[in-house]
Amino acid sequence: MVFSSVLFLFRFLPFFFILYFLVPGRGKNVVLFLGSLFFYAWGEPVYVLLMLFSTVVDYVNGRLIWRYRGRKQAKAFLVSSVMINLFILCFFKYADFLIQSVNGLTGARLPLLHLPLPIGISFYTFQTMSYTIDVYRGKAKVQNSILDFGVYVTMFPQLIAGPIVKYSAVEDALHNRKVDIIGISHGAKRFAAGLAKKALLANTIGELWAEISAMEIGGISVLTAWMGVFAFAFQIYFDFSGYSDMAIGLGEIMGFRFPENFRYPYVASSVTDFWRRWHISLGSWFREYVYIPLGGNRRGVPRQLMNILIVWTLTGIWHGAGWNFLLWGLWFALLLMMEKLFLGKILAQLPKGIGILYNSLAVLLGWVLFSLGSLGEIGGYLAAMFGFGGKLGDSQGWYLLGEYFILFGIAAIASTPLPNLVMGRLEKSETGWGIALYRLGEKVVPALLLLLSVAVIVDGTFNPFLYFRF
């Protein structure tokens, strides 16, 4: 089930929350667990068993690690947990890619498995690994309740698209969480804002990218090509961060505090900065469980560069089994290494605007790699962007610009901290009308966003969800 659907908003959500708030105490976790299973099984009636299997495996391994903590066996159970998770992930996500690569390299004709990717597998396997690793490291206590652990793994808000919540972040909330009306209203507003990002911005501007990416690449003008990448950049940001907002908001309504996943990545002033603002929960997962264990930056520059390369190779292929995702990861690894070596120092001395420009260019070029499946298409598209072949602007490009320039403007403003800054100013303003405006906006804006989002969803000719693939 997707959040931005009639089914979720007007069937699942009301029934779930009515039940959730009616049932007292521990029963809430039962509602949340069963509700989440229903939510997942709706789209994945078979793979829900895989998720339950993964839950049980890590529950058992967690307990065994705890029982043998400090002893050799603990390590064995940790290895068992990590191996099983990685195996599940690799098997379902990368098997066909590996087979294809082997076939391509050796000329063998191994048959493909054609397994559909279980939704959210990249997210929940990473979550459960964080649990067993943290228990092993003594950073988290064992979870003896299979229900509470099940809630952690399957919780529907962040189940299928993150944020990747580390076990330690919700450990206490799993059995003891308080929520008041202020938290609920905050969560509800956050949900409405996230829904609007997804429905009003990502879906609408995504139509432009869908249109441009379907064109004959050889024939498009520079103008059209750049509009296409910008459209994709906004689509993926509002799609993904909107989904994270909705997840965080839903969590907040129930008293969970999920980590923030995005902090205005497009105003980052370097690629290093970008990765502290984009998909933060994935970045911090890799930092904590890969980069730092490999030595991070503590073992000299060559080792650090190596670690960056490893982490961003993994980040790349985490996003999908394809060469373009690998290339996308390597592109950032290269830039990050350059920033570590010399570029960072230069950027620090330049005005911030230059840094933002540089990062935007780097990220936009990255999206070309990310969004186009084959190397041929990528090459053709880059050529179009830089004017090899096509015209600077053609009537098609100008027409599309006319159709979308207001949306581009709104998207650009919405991807900066400006709207929140304005609301924050009003909230803290000394004058009566400032507060009054804030109070009014606080009620009217979410309601309006919600209604308009529903209109777009019902109209619903275009409602893809990019992060389903990961």
Add this chain to the structure above:
Amino acid sequence: MEEKKNAFFTTAVIAGILLIFTVADFCRGDRLYSETENRVLAARPSLSRESVFSGKYAEDYEAYVTDQFVSRDKWIGIKTRMDILLQKKEINGVYLGDDGYLIEQHLPEEYSELLVAKRAALLQKLVGEWDATVMLVPTADNILTDKMPANAPYYNQAVLLERIAAQVGENHYVDVYGSLKAHMDEYIYYRNDHHWTSLGAYYGYLAWAESRGEEPYAYRTDAMTVVSEDFLGTLHSKTNLDRKGDTIQYFEGTEKRPVTVTYDFNEVTDTFYETSYLDTKNQYGFFLDDNHAIVQIDTSYRNGKTLFVIKDSYANSMIPLLTPHYQRIYVVDLRYYNGRLSTLMKQMEPEEGMDVLVLYNCIHFLEEFSYSE
């Protein structure tokens, strides 16, 4: 306390919206068909073990809930208004043109070279075998170019027509394009519908007469009869905006002498014009009783000449204008006629032979025309 009150209120508004529409959605009945969207809506899927485990049930159920959602048309109307606020010039395949014109969008990439070649070859065959006359009417986007949004893409039918003219030969080809283009500032296309008006059809008729060397009948364009002033056609349906209706007119001269019109060999009437359609959404159906597989027209002009028309709905408003030139006119719509066209033609052809006219708009021609022996 103040903060709590505000929080409560905010929550109530958001939860209220979700709950009200949830309850309302449970109270509404299912609709089979959406007249505004002109399509059949998804129905409640049936539950089976198989459909559940394949995920098909979930998929169908979701389509069902979305299609049937309470006040669906109003939500779509809100989306359309948002698009207009965003200065969009194209909504659901319809351009918002100048002077209150809605113009149907036909993108160049939708009509492949292969498709054009295929249709042109079939047409050439028909023309070769029957010495037929070809009238392909350009759609509004190609004629009302000054009313189109700036730079808006459209499939260039002038290129198509040039090719068709060359392929069938100039003396089989009627230049409707040039005739309409010369009158592009007049009311030749409806503002809310994809058809040409009776005036547009009249200019098409003039082009036909000129190319055939016929003396055109003196229809009076200054004294056309108005039958409707609130026609909101297909393009209105696609956009669902509040708009002023179009005027439907016809030439009384077409029925100056009695006619007999027989639909599908069984329904006989004495007029080209069915006023009952004027009370429905499909007012264009006024002309020749909407669409039939075969229409036979017997005029009172006893010149012994027969015409066989292969056509789309554009032809419906022009065919009555041909009355003075033929004693009998057969009209075939290939979307509704299931038999073999060439057999039918041979069957209908009188001993002294008949004229054959292919009358489509360019788009319908590419989408629908076929001919096989």
